[in-house]
Amino acid sequence: MTPGLDKIFACPYCGDLARIATIRSGNTFGAIFWTDGRMQAPMLPELPPAARCEKCRKFFWIDEARPVGETPTLEGGDPWPQAKHVGQLSEDDFYEAIESGLAATAHQELILRRLAWWAGNDPHRQVYNTGRPGADNRQQRFLDNLRRMMQLLDEADDEQRLFKAEAARQIGLFSQAAGLLEKPFDGRLKPYADLIARLAAAGDSTLHPLP
Ligand SMILES: [Zn+2]
Known part of the structure; x- marks a missing residue:
């Protein structure tokens, strides 16, 4: 991985400056792929799409913040x-960001909800990556988030149909998950x-890495 420049931008609400590290080049060597669609790649760090201002505590999209320099x-x-x-x-931040009205469209709401889901699944990734037990993430808000995602996802799009099947499986709606995977x-x-279908058939609602 080759680091790039730090981008400096201003909070759209109070003008406080923040920075985000960019990468010039990266790759997916050593990456782990998970049933919820998240890829963890040590050589390709994720750049966050949204941030919270340290000063005024408001959430904003980094794309919509005023660029100041590099x-x-x-x-x-x-x-x-x-x-x-x-x-x-x-x-928690993602749920708070959604409640604060950060998502102006259903597409933006889906981005935030998928990131909340991934963050909620992260303790289980830790179990696989380190062998240490993770915290129980199956709280009501986690399940409510998945149910809302299922309403927002468009089955006509194959990728969204797959996300919807995985959301259904993680809620424990195994026959609904299987139905979404039929085509x-x-x-x-x-x-x-294939993996999500096998897990749904086995009545397994937990997160798994792809073999
Ligand atoms: Zn601010």
């Missing part, structure tokens, strides 16, 4: 040492669909 500059300096790196949002999937989606 550092190091051509002269090698950093004119914005006060701009701190934006942190990853937690599962075959092509290419890169097929290994996910």
Whole structure:
């Protein structure tokens, strides 16, 4: 992985400066793929789409924040040492962001809900990655989030149909998951669909890595 420049931007509400590290190039070597669609790639870190301002505590989309500059500059300096790196949002942050009205469209709501789901599943990824037990994530808000995602996902789109089947399986709606997987999937989606179908048939609602 080759690091890129830090991008500096201003909070759209209070103008406080923040920074996000970018990468110039990366790859998926050593990546783990999970049934919920998340890919964990050590050589390809995820850049967060949304952030919370450290100063005014409001949520905003990084794409919609005013760009201020990039550092190091051509002269090698950093004119914005006060701009701190934006942190990853937690599962709670994503729910709070949705409640605060950050999602202006169903598409944006889906992005935030999928990230909340992934954050909620992260303790289970830790079990596989480290062997240490994770916290129980199957709280009501986690299940409510999956039910709302199922309403928003469009079955006419194969990728969204697959997400919907996996959401159904993780709620424990195994026959609904199986029904959503009946029409075959092509290419890169097929290994996910096959595994999710096997797990649904076995009555298993937990997260799994792809073999
Ligand atoms: Zn702010």
